[in-house]
Amino acid sequence: MTDDAKRSGLSRRSFLRGGAAGALSGGLAAGLLTGEAAGAAAATDAEAPDTVGPGPVEIELEVNGATRRLAVEPRVTLLDGLRDRLDVTGPKRVCDRGTCGACTVLEDGRPIYACSRLMIESAGRSITTVEGLGSPDAMHDVQQAFVENDAQQCGYCTPGFVVATAALLARHPAPSEQEIEAGLGGNLCRCGTYKGIRAVVEGAGGGGVSGG
Amino acid sequence: MADYSWPEADRRALIGSRPARLDGPVKSTGFAKYPSDQNPSGLLAAKILTCPHAHARIVGIDTSAAEAMPGVRVVHVIQGEGSEIQWAGDEIAAVAAVTEEVARDAVRAIRVDYEVLPHFVTEEDRDGAPDARAAGERAEGDPDAAFATAHRTVERTLGMPQMAHMCLEPHGQVCSWDGDELEVHASTQAVSTLAGQFATELGVPASQVRIRTEYMGGGFGSKFSPDRWGIVGAELARKAGAPVKLFLERDQEVTVAGSRPSAFARIRAAADEQGRLVAWDSDSWGSGGLPGTGQTPLPYVFSRLPNRRTRHTSVPTNLAGSRAWRAPNHPQACFLTMAVLDDLADELGLDPIDFLERNLDLTGRADTYREQFAIAAEMASWKERWQPRGRTREGAVHRGLGVSVHTWGGRGHSSNCDVTVHPDGAVEARIGSQDIGTGTRTIVAQVLAETFGLELNQVRVSLGDNVYPQSGPSGGSSTVGGVTASTRRAAQDALREVLVHVAPRLEAEPEQLVAGGGRVFVDGDSSRGMSWREAAAQIGGAPISVQGRNPGPGRLISSGVGGVQIAEVEVDIETGVVHVERVIAVQDCGLIINRRLAESQVYGGLIMGVGYALYEEWIPDPVSGRLLNADMEFYKLAGLVDVGSLEVHMMTGPGYDERGVIGLGEPPVISPGAAISNAVANAIGVRVPYLPLTPDRVLDALAGRGGPA
Numbered sequence: 001m002t003d004d005a006k007r008s009g010l011s012r013r014s015f016l017r018g019g020a021a022g023a024l025s026g027g028l029a030a031g032l033l034t035g036e037a038a039g040a041a042a043a044t045d046a047e048a049p050d051t052v053g054p055g056p057v058e059i060e061l062e063v064n065g066a067t068r069r070l071a072v073e074p075r076v077t078l079l080d081g082l083r084d085r086l087d088v089t090g091p092k093r094v095c096d097r098g099t100c101g102a103c104t105v106l107e108d109g110r111p112i113y114a115c116s117r118l119m120i121e122s123a124g125r126s127i128t129t130v131e132g133l134g135s136p137d138a139m140h141d142v143q144q145a146f147v148e149n150d151a152q153q154c155g156y157c158t159p160g161f162v163v164a165t166a167a168l169l170a171r172h173p174a175p176s177e178q179e180i181e182a183g184l185g186g187n188l189c190r191c192g193t194y195k196g197i198r199a200v201v202e203g204a205g206g207g208g209v210s211g212g
Numbered sequence: 213m214a215d216y217s218w219p220e221a222d223r224r225a226l227i228g229s230r231p232a233r234l235d236g237p238v239k240s241t242g243f244a245k246y247p248s249d250q251n252p253s254g255l256l257a258a259k260i261l262t263c264p265h266a267h268a269r270i271v272g273i274d275t276s277a278a279e280a281m282p283g284v285r286v287v288h289v290i291q292g293e294g295s296e297i298q299w300a301g302d303e304i305a306a307v308a309a310v311t312e313e314v315a316r317d318a319v320r321a322i323r324v325d326y327e328v329l330p331h332f333v334t335e336e337d338r339d340g341a342p343d344a345r346a347a348g349e350r351a352e353g354d355p356d357a358a359f360a361t362a363h364r365t366v367e368r369t370l371g372m373p374q375m376a377h378m379c380l381e382p383h384g385q386v387c388s389w390d391g392d393e394l395e396v397h398a399s400t401q402a403v404s405t406l407a408g409q410f411a412t413e414l415g416v417p418a419s420q421v422r423i424r425t426e427y428m429g430g431g432f433g434s435k436f437s438p439d440r441w442g443i444v445g446a447e448l449a450r451k452a453g454a455p456v457k458l459f460l461e462r463d464q465e466v467t468v469a470g471s472r473p474s475a476f477a478r479i480r481a482a483a484d485e486q487g488r489l490v491a492w493d494s495d496s497w498g499s500g501g502l503p504g505t506g507q508t509p510l511p512y513v514f515s516r517l518p519n520r521r522t523r524h525t526s527v528p529t530n531l532a533g534s535r536a537w538r539a540p541n542h543p544q545a546c547f548l549t550m551a552v553l554d555d556l557a558d559e560l561g562l563d564p565i566d567f568l569e570r571n572l573d574l575t576g577r578a579d580t581y582r583e584q585f586a587i588a589a590e591m592a593s594w595k596e597r598w599q600p601r602g603r604t605r606e607g608a609v610h611r612g613l614g615v616s617v618h619t620w621g622g623r624g625h626s627s628n629c630d631v632t633v634h635p636d637g638a639v640e641a642r643i644g645s646q647d648i649g650t651g652t653r654t655i656v657a658q659v660l661a662e663t664f665g666l667e668l669n670q671v672r673v674s675l676g677d678n679v680y681p682q683s684g685p686s687g688g689s690s691t692v693g694g695v696t697a698s699t700r701r702a703a704q705d706a707l708r709e710v711l712v713h714v715a716p717r718l719e720a721e722p723e724q725l726v727a728g729g730g731r732v733f734v735d736g737d738s739s740r741g742m743s744w745r746e747a748a749a750q751i752g753g754a755p756i757s758v759q760g761r762n763p764g765p766g767r768l769i770s771s772g773v774g775g776v777q778i779a780e781v782e783v784d785i786e787t788g789v790v791h792v793e794r795v796i797a798v799q800d801c802g803l804i805i806n807r808r809l810a811e812s813q814v815y816g817g818l819i820m821g822v823g824y825a826l827y828e829e830w831i832p833d834p835v836s837g838r839l840l841n842a843d844m845e846f847y848k849l850a851g852l853v854d855v856g857s858l859e860v861h862m863m864t865g866p867g868y869d870e871r872g873v874i875g876l877g878e879p880p881v882i883s884p885g886a887a888i889s890n891a892v893a894n895a896i897g898v899r900v901p902y903l904p905l906t907p908d909r910v911l912d913a914l915a916g917r918g919g920p921a
Contacts, residue, residue, distance in 0.1 A: 080312060089242070094381075096461070096462055097462070099843070099845050100849075102380060130242035131243065133241070144240075146236070146240040147240055152649075153650065153812060154649030155239030156381045156430060157380055158239050177853075181853045184852050185851055187851075190380050190432075191816045193812070198852065
């Protein structure tokens with residue numbers, strides 16, 4: 001089995017069992033929209049089928065370095081889970097269809113659209129959002145470069161662009177035009193901040209900005 | 213009488229400089245909490261059921277299944293039995309529930325029976341419109357006689373469709389009641405005026421409605437009102453006794469929350485042998501959805517053109533009403549006019565810049581445009597590189613250059629600002645304005661710090677809350693003039709009060725004192741001074757607090773700007789694909805407070821302009837009456853690699869600075885459609901009559917077919 005395969009399907013069940021036990025002992029993340037928590041059908045039964053849901057499922061994942069446990073319906077996207085259940089609101093919901101990139105987060109270091117991933121698929125994985133890269137008092141180099149190049153106006157696309165840019169530069173410290181297109185072509189801005197974003201990315205080759 | 217003015221150029225420490233926006237770090241780290249990020253304790257999620265038909269009557273509505281669902285707290289019928297619905301996407305009912313998923317389930321469980329009625333959504337077909345109505349006709353001079361004797365005449369039918377605002381943060385709000393006090397975290401451009409509108413609808417005094425908008429994710433003219441979903445959100449929260457978050461889903465956002473009216477026109481224009489415009493005749497029409505549209509200001513910029521006749525027809529459709537879209541009416545009027553004038557220049561065998569320059573006396577600001585043409589042409593190497601149409605090609609790829617000019621007002625709006633100086637030297641401004649991404653927070657801080665001779669990080673600005681003094685909605689490029697004028701007046705008055713207390717200590721008259729470099733001192737003798745902190749301590753135990761207003765005395769702001777843009781494109785005549793290689797913008801806006809933010813506004817306008825020139829359009833389905841692209845997959849925004857090289861030249865310095873502060877949000881978005889269309893015509897030798905310049909339209913034009921709009 002590959003690592004990915006181990007993380008999906010059957011092998012997740014044993015993980016889910018562990019998560020549920022944690023929840024029962026009081027470790028459940030304080031859901032902001034908590035209606036489903038009480039009815040959480042924990043997948044702890046040894047006779048449980050190989051499917052989960054449609055009711056809430058106990059899961060555990062790492063978000064910005066902290067272990068979070070929560071009960072969430074399988075249909076809930078990673079994005080809605082982060083925003084609605086965990087109050088991690090850096091990633092934004094804009095298109096909700098894998099087009100605009102405003103919800104971009106890192107999953108085990110790889111950029112993904114959080115709107116196009118079910119939260120239970122991220123169980124056992126490590127999620128880094130824009131808040132996990134740096135804070136206003138200790139910004140990541142990419143975040144600092146966004147400020148210095150005025151690569152943001154209203155700022156609603158910015159969290160996704162910052163994460164995508166950090167991922168791009170981590171992979172390609174001095175990206176080619178094709179690498180820029182591949183790395184940032186999946187993010188959209190409405191205010192028109194591309195000039196600044198391009199300056200961030202192209203300035204990176206000069207040594208000012210490092211990725212990841 | 214106190215004097216209110218901007219410091220002389222050699223005394224400006226911050227005004228005109230390039231400080232980074234103050235909220236940059238909280239935005240780039242995701243720490244900024246937008247209205248849609250608010251998650252108060254006990255929050256409920258709300259969703260809206262919309263009508264799938266473009267025109268229908270509600271025959272029956274049954275909410276019982278939704279009400280019975282676990283987790284559903286309130287079901288609210290917005291338009292019940294008997295209501296006539298006039299556009300797809302109109303709001304029928306709303307649900308508040310414990311999670312978004314449950315709210316969506318409940319919305320799906322509501323049964324509505326409709327009697328479907330005939331609809332009309334394709335306004336480019338004016339003759340097929342059931343409710344088209346004459347909306348104004350004007351004539352001046354004798355156009356018929358002028359056309360009869362003209363040297364050259366062109367006639368074109370041109371147009372551009374409706375398009376969406378596509379704010380990335382959808383319209384919406386979080387409403388919380390505490391007794392009969394309402395707090396609304398709203399994604400709005402109008403913090404100070406929203407409370408009254410909520411209050412009227414909800415039957416509570418405006419004094420009990422708090423509006424908060426620390427950050428917001430884009431408006432572009434579409435976020436001035438609470439909207440029906442705002443009132444419904446407040447009603448749901450009141451009925452549920454819990455806070456309610458209601459933000460539109462993306463399909464709703466695209467369909468009902470903001471569009472720019474379309475504009476079509478059959479235009480004739482004529483010139484004499486000297487290349488002077490002598491006649492204009494336009495028959496225009498357009499739609500802004502159900503309300504139709506008003507007159508498009510034709511001819512644009514060259515408005516003193518003699519012998520002109522303009523007719524306009526308003527074409528209502530079964531689509532949601534349009535909203536103010538960045539520079540209302542101007543991009544449409546600019547495209548219709550500049551495309552025709554460009555074609556006329558070609559007919560005359562003239563370089564379009566030469567042709568426009570010969571007619572600058574027909575504009576309101578000939579000197580500005582002349583100066584801007586020279587700068588833009590130099591930046592583009594126009595004289596060396598421009599060639600008549602269709603002559604610049606390498607195989608299938610043709611290159612072209614196009615030019616356009618535009619104008620805008622941009623006078624500062626009504627604004628009040630409270631400035632307080634504390635005895636410890638702390639300085640703050642409170643203003644009921646909002647930072648919609650333009651940098652309002654930063655420019656207010658610059659004015660404040662400049663006036664008191666402090667660093668930017670030594671002053672504090674609070675905005676985005678209607679507990680602060682009222683300041684106007686952010687629309688029409690009116691904010692920068694309004695807030696900088698009110699802040700400057702308050703700050704100058706507050707400083708004068710401080711100086712009165714300081715003067716005796718320095719054995720000087722207050723009028724002799726100035727603030728600068730963190731000190732207060734005798735002008736011309738900096739040794740006779742003290743630190744700002746020491747100066748502030750002289751005011752005694754109580755802070756000094758002063759309100760400044762706009763409009764008001766002193767020459768701080770004005771209005772009226774011009775701009776010139778040049779676009780360079782590559783067109784592949786085999787695929788019809790247009791690529792924008794370069795856009796040059798030369799723009800004036802009076803005294804610039806922050807060069808970096810001003811340039812960002814222009815870049816943003818150009819990028820939005822590339823979007824509507826090449827990609828963006830509402831595509832209503834004539835059969836169903838629904839939009840076929842109420843999403844972001846098929847409603848295309850320009851991406852990072854689509855916009856080419858962008859170059860901006862701001863007109864500043866003597867001759868411009870003296871005019872004071874003028875707004876800049878609108879002007880740069882006006883010309884790109886015209887300049888890019890003209891560049892495509894220059895590249896391929898024929899006019900593509902409709903925007904956006906999609907491959908099918910380009911190929912139709914090359915094949916000699918007018919093609920569908």
